[in-house]
Amino acid sequence: MATTLTGAGPRLWAPxxxxxxRLLWLGQSLSLLGDGFSVVAFSWITLGLTGSTLTLGYVLAFQAVPRALLTLVGGTLSDSWSTRTLMIASSWTRAGLMAAVGLVGLTGHLTVWMLCAAAAAFGAVDAFFQPARMSILPSVVDETLLTPANALLGAGTRTAAVLGPAVGGMVIAVTEAPVAFLVDAVCFVLCGWCVLGIRTRPRAARAAAPADARPVAEAAPxxxxxxxEGVAFTWRDPRLRTVVALDTAVNFCYAGPFTVGFATLADQVLRGGSATLGVLNGSLAGGAMLGTLAGGALGGRPRVGLLVAGLAGWLGAGMAVLGLVHSTPAVVATVLAMGFAIGFxxxxxxxxxxxxxPSDVLSRVVSVDMVLxxxxxxxxxxxxxxxARTSTFALFATVAAVLAVTTVAVLASRAVREMR
Structure with a gap:
């Protein structure tokens, strides 16, 4: 045990x-920092032009819908084209879009329809970057370094998700909204430049795939x-079905409870207002960061199926606590523990x-997971x-029940339990 703990630090930082x-980490972090900038910039400049939250919803929807619709296309192209090339092209295209919006905004001629068009184009181009960034890692580091490498990338992702909106808001406060788009463009230019410097390894041979699970791209190009083929490949493997189903369940149990649920809990139950809401969100992010780094430091190949079941059960228990406990310290500790499990x-x-x-279908599997x-x-x-209109208990109890069912379903499959 002492040897394991002594080697945890060096193992985490080995990639x-x-x-x-290093170039991939910096490039991905810059891209995600730019994503955070874009959300704040689009939001602030839309409200400044119209004063309408409804119009803001339209603009953000124009960005989200193309991204969701085209992610499977982006994942499919990543499996046949170079993921590195797609990341570079996406980064520099987004840089051009953000620079154009910023420059037009500085001239005072920016309109809502221009913002909607730019948001839609940004979401469409981003759909080609996201699956590629998730599937490029095996061609950058050796297989033995995947776990710590994912931990470091995850830590960069979570840091950028916090810093992006915060720094974007500061830039707008000190200057004006269009300048944030220009800074955003610089982030994407630098991201593309970092990825350009990466020298990837050749893709693994197709023969590595199981005979009954190979996609037959040559027969149906x-x-x-x-x-x-990518959807069918994901569906045929019970282990993949379970991982994707859990990710979907976690996304379902993450989006609503950790936004609507947190806001309702902070306001109506804990009576702490926006300050308490900030503490809850910070605890979730901090716990996830600690869990990500702990997983990378631990390394090894634990039974992933049992970890999957453990995560669902742990989150379900946490949701039950959030529905029953009305003490701020206890709620914060619970949220911190839930975040740790998600990151780990x-x-x-x-x-x-x-x-x-197999590398020739990896991006498609990732994109199926992302779309769900x-x-x-x-x-x-x-x-x-x-x-939430009924009660916070009803909200968190329902989510806890969904996670409990997920836990039982995972444990019912022997193939999944033995995943390593």
Missing amino acids: ARHRPF SLGARIR QGVFGLSWIQRNI GYAAAPLSLIVCGAL
Whole structure:
């Protein structure tokens, strides 16, 4: 045990000794920082132009819908084209879009329809970046480094998600909204430049795939056929079905409870207002960061199926506590523990997918997972919004029941329990 603990630190930082990984980490972090900037910039400039929250909803929807619709296309192209090239092209295209919006905004000629068009184009181009960034790692680091590498990338992702909106808001406060778009463009330019410097390794041979699970892209080369192959590949493997189902359930149980639920809990139960809401969100993010780093430091190949079941059960218990307990310290501790579990399992789950899925279908599997997550989030917000009108107990108890069913379903499959 002492040896294991002594080696945890060096094991976590081992991927950072490789220049391609450092470039990937920096490029991905800059891109996600730019994503955070774009949300704040689009929101602020739309409200400044119209003063209408409804119009803001339209603008943000124009960005979200194309991203969700085209993610499967982006994942399919990532499996046949270079993921590195797609990331570079997406980054520099988004840079051009943001620079154009910023420059037009500074001239005072920016209109709502221009914002809607720019948001839609941004979401469409981003759909090609996201699956690629999730599937490029096996071609950048050795298989033995996947777990700590995913932990470091996850830590960068979570840090960028917090800093992006915060720094974007500061830029707008000090200057004006269009300047935030220009800073955003710089982030994407630098991201593309970092990825350009990465030298990836050749893709693994197709023969590595199980004989009954290989996609037959040569026999059906059309884009639609390749998308169907990716969906079929995901569905045929009970382990993949379970991982994707859990991710979808977690997204459902994440979006609503951790937005609508947190807001209702802070305001109506804990009576702490916006300050308490900030503490709850900070606890979730901090716990996830700690869990991500702990997973990377631990390394190894634990039984991912049991981790999957453990995460669902742990989150279900946490949701039950949130519905029953009215003490702020107890709620904060519970949220911190839930965040830790999400970060910890996420490192091993993603590493398992990258290690076990053939490279020529990996991006499509990832994109299927992402699309289901995109679909679960708005449904969760609607359901939790309706339940919150009844009581916070009804909201969190319903989510806890969904997670309990998920736990039982995972444990019922021997193939899933033995996943490593």
